[in-house]
Amino acid sequence: MEEILAKILGTDGYRVARTALPLKLLAVRSGLGWYGRNNICYVPGMGSFHQLVACYSDLPCQGDDWREAQMMESCKNCHACIHHCPTGAITSDRFLLRAERCIVFHNERSGDIPFPAWIDPSWHNCPEGCLHCQRVCPQDRDFLQWIEGKEEFSQEETALLLEGVPADQLPGATVKKLERLDLIEDLDILPRNLSVFFKK
Ligand code: SF4
Ligand code: SF4
Known part of the structure; x- marks a missing residue:
């Protein structure tokens, strides 16, 4: 960009x-x-x-749309994300997310920090991040088809990722897949994040 x-x-x-x-x-x-x-x-x-x-x-700026932070109008009568967030991170009594309850906060932390025991393994849905609240959001309905399965990893590749093998020791094809998924910088968190999918 x-x-x-x-x-x-x-x-x-x-x-x-x-x-x-x-x-x-x-x-x-x-x-x-x-x-x-x-x-x-x-x-x-x-x-x-x-x-x-x-x-x-340093391009001179003609317009100025600076404004107070606002929530979408459609959120006023919608609670879908509250109902579908498994961790209770979204609440109706305050606007700010309870970040310490959000799966994203936990699965993007340093890979040597284990998931807290209160996170049920079945709540995990992404190698990194979490899509529960976006999948049910009416404002995302028209864009869900943008989610695509971009890469597939073989059993051998998955085993290497679970072991935490560094990038310079991974097969070139695996590195390319990880680069396309923007995960190559996140190899340290993958062993923890992927392992939960095998414990369910
Ligand atoms: S599901 Fe979407 S539209 Fe509904 S409250 Fe949550 S963010 Fe707002
Ligand atoms: S990203 Fe997941 S854990 Fe975080 S608020 Fe949304 S549904 Fe809840």
Whole structure:
């Protein structure tokens, strides 16, 4: 993204650089999206199935849509994500997610931190992240078909990932698959995260 923007703006002499800011908050406050009750950012025409990137530039900005953070209108009469979140991370008495109850918080932590005992193994549904609240969200209904099975791992490859074999000792084809899935930087968490699927 940064390269594309640099090409477009660079022709007029402007500079652009990627920045690490709280992306959901930035998107919601700048008018690009809205928060869902599940604290995920929803963008019109994409639901919650997008990847946010932030860049800054010295291009003069004509418009200013900066606003208070807002929740989607459709959340006011909907509680689907509350009912389907297995951990109780989403509650109706407060807007902020109980992050310490969210599966994502636990399966993206350093791989040497075990899952707490209160997380039932059957609640896990992704090698990284969690899709329970997005799968049931009416605002995501039209975009669920975007979820695709991109890669398949053989039994041998899965065994290597469960063992935590480092990238430089994995077969090249396995590394390519992990790169396409954007998981190559997360090899340390895969042994813990994958092992739960074999304990169910
Ligand atoms: S499931 Fe309902 S309440 Fe939850 S984010 Fe989607 S629209 Fe909002
Ligand atoms: S990502 Fe999973 S655990 Fe977190 S709030 Fe959504 S359903 Fe609950």
